[in-house]
Amino acid sequence: MKFKANMNYLLSEGGIGIILVLLFLFFAVTTPHFASFQNISNIFTQISINTIISVGMTFVILLGGIDLSVGSLLALCSVAAGMVMSKGTLSPCLSIFIAVFLSIVIGMFVGLANGAISEKWKIHSFIVTLGMLNITRGMALQVSNSRTFFDFPAGFNSFGNINIVGLPIIFVIALLLVILGQIVLTRTVFGRMLIAIGNNEESVRLSGHNTALYKVLAFVICGASVGIAAIMYMLRLNIASPILGVGFELNAIAAVVIGGTSMNGGKGSLLGTFLGACIMGVLNNGLLLIGLGDFARQIVTGLIIILAVILDRYRNSFSARLREA
Amino acid sequence: MSKHLKCSAVLIFLIIAALFAIGQVHLREGRPHRVTVALVMKSLANEFFLTMEQGARDHHMNNAERYDLLIYGIKDEQAVSQQIHIVEQLMAIDVDAIIIAPADSKALVPVCQRAMASGVAVVNIDNKFDATVIAERGLHIPFVGPDNYQGAKAAGDYLADHLSSGNQVAIIEGIPSAYNSQQRCLGFRKAMDDAGIIIVDTRPALWEMDRSYTTVISILNEHRNVRALLCANDNMALGAAAAVKAASKRNSMYIIGFDNISAVNNELKKGDILATVDQHAALIAVNGIEMALSMLNGEDVDLVCTTPVELVTAYE
Numbered sequence: 001m002k003f004k005a006n007m008n009y010l011l012s013e014g015g016i017g018i019i020l021v022l023l024f025l026f027f028a029v030t031t032p033h034f035a036s037f038q039n040i041s042n043i044f045t046q047i048s049i050n051t052i053i054s055v056g057m058t059f060v061i062l063l064g065g066i067d068l069s070v071g072s073l074l075a076l077c078s079v080a081a082g083m084v085m086s087k088g089t090l091s092p093c094l095s096i097f098i099a100v101f102l103s104i105v106i107g108m109f110v111g112l113a114n115g116a117i118s119e120k121w122k123i124h125s126f127i128v129t130l131g132m133l134n135i136t137r138g139m140a141l142q143v144s145n146s147r148t149f150f151d152f153p154a155g156f157n158s159f160g161n162i163n164i165v166g167l168p169i170i171f172v173i174a175l176l177l178v179i180l181g182q183i184v185l186t187r188t189v190f191g192r193m194l195i196a197i198g199n200n201e202e203s204v205r206l207s208g209h210n211t212a213l214y215k216v217l218a219f220v221i222c223g224a225s226v227g228i229a230a231i232m233y234m235l236r237l238n239i240a241s242p243i244l245g246v247g248f249e250l251n252a253i254a255a256v257v258i259g260g261t262s263m264n265g266g267k268g269s270l271l272g273t274f275l276g277a278c279i280m281g282v283l284n285n286g287l288l289l290i291g292l293g294d295f296a297r298q299i300v301t302g303l304i305i306i307l308a309v310i311l312d313r314y315r316n317s318f319s320a321r322l323r324e325a
Numbered sequence: 326m327s328k329h330l331k332c333s334a335v336l337i338f339l340i341i342a343a344l345f346a347i348g349q350v351h352l353r354e355g356r357p358h359r360v361t362v363a364l365v366m367k368s369l370a371n372e373f374f375l376t377m378e379q380g381a382r383d384h385h386m387n388n389a390e391r392y393d394l395l396i397y398g399i400k401d402e403q404a405v406s407q408q409i410h411i412v413e414q415l416m417a418i419d420v421d422a423i424i425i426a427p428a429d430s431k432a433l434v435p436v437c438q439r440a441m442a443s444g445v446a447v448v449n450i451d452n453k454f455d456a457t458v459i460a461e462r463g464l465h466i467p468f469v470g471p472d473n474y475q476g477a478k479a480a481g482d483y484l485a486d487h488l489s490s491g492n493q494v495a496i497i498e499g500i501p502s503a504y505n506s507q508q509r510c511l512g513f514r515k516a517m518d519d520a521g522i523i524i525v526d527t528r529p530a531l532w533e534m535d536r537s538y539t540t541v542i543s544i545l546n547e548h549r550n551v552r553a554l555l556c557a558n559d560n561m562a563l564g565a566a567a568a569v570k571a572a573s574k575r576n577s578m579y580i581i582g583f584d585n586i587s588a589v590n591n592e593l594k595k596g597d598i599l600a601t602v603d604q605h606a607a608l609i610a611v612n613g614i615e616m617a618l619s620m621l622n623g624e625d626v627d628l629v630c631t632t633p634v635e636l637v638t639a640y641e
Contacts, residue, residue, distance in 0.1 A: 039417035046410050146529050148502035150431045150458055239432045241502060243531065244405065288414055294369060294400050
């Protein structure tokens, strides 16, 4: 029994962790600079934005939905926050506070719209968020007049360079959000409901629960995470631009899928998503250091995503056989 | 925390600690240090940067004893964060110099500042860093590139010879926040204003061919009397040419490009594109590398090295 339990564990999060360690080991041995402190710090910084977006994306994918608008929404949130901070009419502290608040509120509002439209008219979130992807990108370009904002308060720009126990502040915030998300998912009624809806929406609905409310809230959480990611990205770049975030939705979906969350919903965890984001970050970083060109890196990353899903299939069937044995 | 999680966490921590140690040993046992120069370009989907890459490779082949060359590009013109990642990683592997054509004139400044602070020589090529941001941070980054304004003005003047005062034209920008796009548009504007030609619309197509196609289709629907399209690069000029053909306006429309990539040769020959501007991509890379090597030798370098631009009006 103990062996079975251990095997089942290894086949879930443990399996993804082992893949991550093996990847790390491979690059550390083959690439001289990969395991240097500076490069590890780079990896932490580089995975932070994707991790934060992936936290929200996990909630949506757990329901069997998807949010394609996150990249464009990040651009819209950053432009709105950038406009507030670069005006110079408000005091630095107040402008930073309003910018952060505005970014998160815009994210939540767009998430609310995504969830409400797909629930009200029973349209798959793929279609709704595909439309929203264009709307938010267009709005970002429109309100900014295609310009980049950069003259933010000095306090804001320097905040992004803070390290806590050697870890970049952006990474620490991403880590806290993963932990918070995992607690919400595993220790609250809301989290358990999401998983239950992802497994069998009809039975949850028949048991008297308002499934639409939970689904809309999942999109709102996804939007809020994008709002936070936009601020983190601005801390990292010291600019806000309407062309930011192109393709981020695919990186987030990839991290969630590699992390073992089922695209059909009902199965997954934020710890897995975090490990998935780490695998993508380590892969991008390592392949670049090995000297692989950008096109080859894209091919390898694509292969890894497909491989992860295939392994997930095997893992599920093996896990099921173990339970039956 | 479950027993499983604790065991896994300890195991992963121990393995990573061991790998850190391996990494440090690797660094200490590294080969004797040679000067390493990294060329960081924009979209490798744009032929202009492939020409630049070839120029850098040819120069390295003839000067292999002087330096090692690393070449990086990004997947498209908008992959700003990807370019930032590349610069961060180049700092981690201790390159001596970074020659960068920034995807955004402002966004790449902070990371380049960090690179300079860590002792890396930085040379800016092709697309100039934003002067305000540079001044604000008290930086002095040498620039190697063409006079985009003059190049665009020459192309605009040539177009003006084919039009009459009062005719309508439209401008297709690259990424509006990019310095080279701004300068080229200013050059186009100046030429049109001097000739009394009316600019009815200016829209960004982010340097990309397909975006230019859809933008131009929209412009042609909105402004029926437009006689010419001034595009800030050749990729967008090719997109514009395709849109003009689709709208059956091929014989009544002039198109101007910028870059002189080989893909426009046929279009020039057929008359679908009236003119482009050659800014000698290979020479920009070579001058950038030479400037970086001079900086590493402790020599004083000029803050601006202007490379030649040349109006190209027919395939030779």
